[in-house]
Amino acid sequence: MIQFTNVTKRYPGGHEALRNVSFELKSGEMAFLTGHSGAGKSTLLKLITRIERPTTGQVMVNGKNLGKLSRRHVPAVRRQIGMIFQDHKLINERTVFDNVALPLVIAGLHNHPEIARRVRAALDKVGLLGKEKQYPVTLSSGEQQRVGIARAVVNKPALLLADEPTGNLDPDLAAEVMGLFGQFNQVGVTVLIVSHNVDLISRFRSRILHLEKGGLV
Amino acid sequence: MRIKNYLLNHLYAFFYSLGQISRAPLSSVMTMVVIGITLAFPAGLYAVLKNAQQLSAGWDDVAQISVFLKKEVGDQAMAELAKRLHDRPDIAKITTVPAAQALDEFRKLSGFDDALRALEENPLPSVLIIQPAAGYADPTAVEHLQASLRKLPEADFVQLDIQWVQRLHAVLEIAKRGVEILAVLLGLAVLLIVGNTIRLGVQSNRDEIAITKLIGATDGFVRRPFLYAGIWYGLLGGIIAWGLVSLALLLLDEPVRKVSALYDSAFALGMLDVWTTLLLLTSGTLLGLLGSWLAVGKHLRAVEPD
Numbered sequence: 001m002i003q004f005t006n007v008t009k010r011y012p013g014g015h016e017a018l019r020n021v022s023f024e025l026k027s028g029e030m031a032f033l034t035g036h037s038g039a040g041k042s043t044l045l046k047l048i049t050r051i052e053r054p055t056t057g058q059v060m061v062n063g064k065n066l067g068k069l070s071r072r073h074v075p076a077v078r079r080q081i082g083m084i085f086q087d088h089k090l091i092n093e094r095t096v097f098d099n100v101a102l103p104l105v106i107a108g109l110h111n112h113p114e115i116a117r118r119v120r121a122a123l124d125k126v127g128l129l130g131k132e133k134q135y136p137v138t139l140s141s142g143e144q145q146r147v148g149i150a151r152a153v154v155n156k157p158a159l160l161l162a163d164e165p166t167g168n169l170d171p172d173l174a175a176e177v178m179g180l181f182g183q184f185n186q187v188g189v190t191v192l193i194v195s196h197n198v199d200l201i202s203r204f205r206s207r208i209l210h211l212e213k214g215g216l217v
Numbered sequence: 218m219r220i221k222n223y224l225l226n227h228l229y230a231f232f233y234s235l236g237q238i239s240r241a242p243l244s245s246v247m248t249m250v251v252i253g254i255t256l257a258f259p260a261g262l263y264a265v266l267k268n269a270q271q272l273s274a275g276w277d278d279v280a281q282i283s284v285f286l287k288k289e290v291g292d293q294a295m296a297e298l299a300k301r302l303h304d305r306p307d308i309a310k311i312t313t314v315p316a317a318q319a320l321d322e323f324r325k326l327s328g329f330d331d332a333l334r335a336l337e338e339n340p341l342p343s344v345l346i347i348q349p350a351a352g353y354a355d356p357t358a359v360e361h362l363q364a365s366l367r368k369l370p371e372a373d374f375v376q377l378d379i380q381w382v383q384r385l386h387a388v389l390e391i392a393k394r395g396v397e398i399l400a401v402l403l404g405l406a407v408l409l410i411v412g413n414t415i416r417l418g419v420q421s422n423r424d425e426i427a428i429t430k431l432i433g434a435t436d437g438f439v440r441r442p443f444l445y446a447g448i449w450y451g452l453l454g455g456i457i458a459w460g461l462v463s464l465a466l467l468l469l470d471e472p473v474r475k476v477s478a479l480y481d482s483a484f485a486l487g488m489l490d491v492w493t494t495l496l497l498l499t500s501g502t503l504l505g506l507l508g509s510w511l512a513v514g515k516h517l518r519a520v521e522p523d
Contacts, residue, residue, distance in 0.1 A: 075430075091425045093240070106433055107433070151432075168449065
């Protein structure tokens with residue numbers, strides 16, 4: 001699903017965020033990405049979502065070489081990835097329902113009953129059924145995080161990326177959210193989670209990719 | 218299926234853009250009013266010009282040539298001349314005004330009755346008023362006729378009564394060109410107004426655009442609502458312009474009627490006709506679309522997720 005081959009990312013100004021990174025995440029696998037801040041975790045995620053391009057080396061996602069992908073083909077790749085952000089990245093002017101429905105609308109789904117069904121199923125999964133009509137700002141941080149998760153999974157993506165999904169949650173909620181990712185993985189979704197939460201990570205018997213100063217160790 | 222999806226995508230953008238506009242009603246309406254006033258300017262001038270052209274168009278038909286005869290030509294000679302001229306194919310009708318009759322008319326109309334009585338002899342010449350034939354009413358034929366009349370030994374002075382109408386037409390032609398130039402300049406202004414409004418829209422929706430792109434929206438998906446917003450601004454601006462011009466014409470109608478009544482004319486201002494209205498609305502819409510297209514193409518690319 002994800003394959004990095006000798007990937008180096010150097011930002012303008014000379015800062016080397018990733019140095020010669022190689023790893024492979026197979027389809028259906030679940031892995032954690034750990035490391036201190038500044039170790040290159042964010043850069044690695046940005047390379048998978050084609051926000052950044054590698055300076056050298058090759059990034060393959062779902063069979064596509066992202067370094068060579070033209071601007072026009074980027075959206076199609078991003079649609080196959082469910083992304084969860086530490087700062088949620090919800091659209092505050094739109095209701096919870098509209099936020100979660102957005103990936104479906106972008107993918108060209110216009111059948112309203114079908115959209116409503118899938119949005120409710122996703123919200124039900126994260127325990128937020130009944131909050132569809134609220135606006136994100138009226139929700140707690142934990143609830144907003146779960147709206148973000150619902151949005152990421154509503155389109156049934158093959159790959160789920162999560163950037164510090166439990167960062168702002170209390171321990172119980174954090175465990176619950178991690179449990180959700182475990183469930184998604186069990187139905188075949190490839191999952192990559194950036195996390196500091198050593199306690200939680202140790203409960204899963206998953207692979208751990210550890211970044212230090214831009215290199216995998 | 219693809220076409221259906223395409224249409225549904227557009228329908229989504231259509232309603233979404235309406236939502237965007239209604240979220241900031243005051244600034245949206247202000248933009249539309251500014252566009253409306255900008256478009257109303259050339260449209261109003263055009264309407265006035267068209268009215269002036271219509272008013273003067275009727276005068277073309279009354280092209281007539283007055284031939285003032287020399288003093289020594291008597292009534293008998295005048296009648297003979299008239300008869301001779303009447304055989305010409307390019308003359309439809311000749312009215313003879315003998316000097317005595319002309320003096321009579323002048324007395325009645327001028328109010329200088331007493332003064333004229335004091336004159337020993339009639340100072341007015343006899344006049345032939347000549348109406349060109351229908352097939353010879355165009356400017357070159359009339360000028361030709363005028364030239365040949367001038368050569369008559371009996372003629373003292375030949376005047377083409379249409380000349381001032383032609384001059385007026387030439388002036389109106391210049392005015393029309395002026396309105397066209399103004400229309401182009403103000404059309405450019407509309408482009409800039411819409412472009413700037415859309416640019417502000419892109420800026421205030423930066424986060425939303427970045428998020429939408431991050432989730433996998435194509436450039437087209439992000440662009441579409443802004444293009445529709447441009448269309449709305451242009452179309453509603455055009456409707457406002459139409460309203461402003463119509464209102465102005467209505468307000469002018471009463472005084473214009475009064476003036477034309479004083480001139481014994483039934484002339485009344487014409488409202489904007491269907492074609493002018495369509496032209497106004499279409500150009501408003503297209504300017505809106507083009508303005509937003511130019512702005513969106515330039516500014517959307519700058520918004521990328523980080």
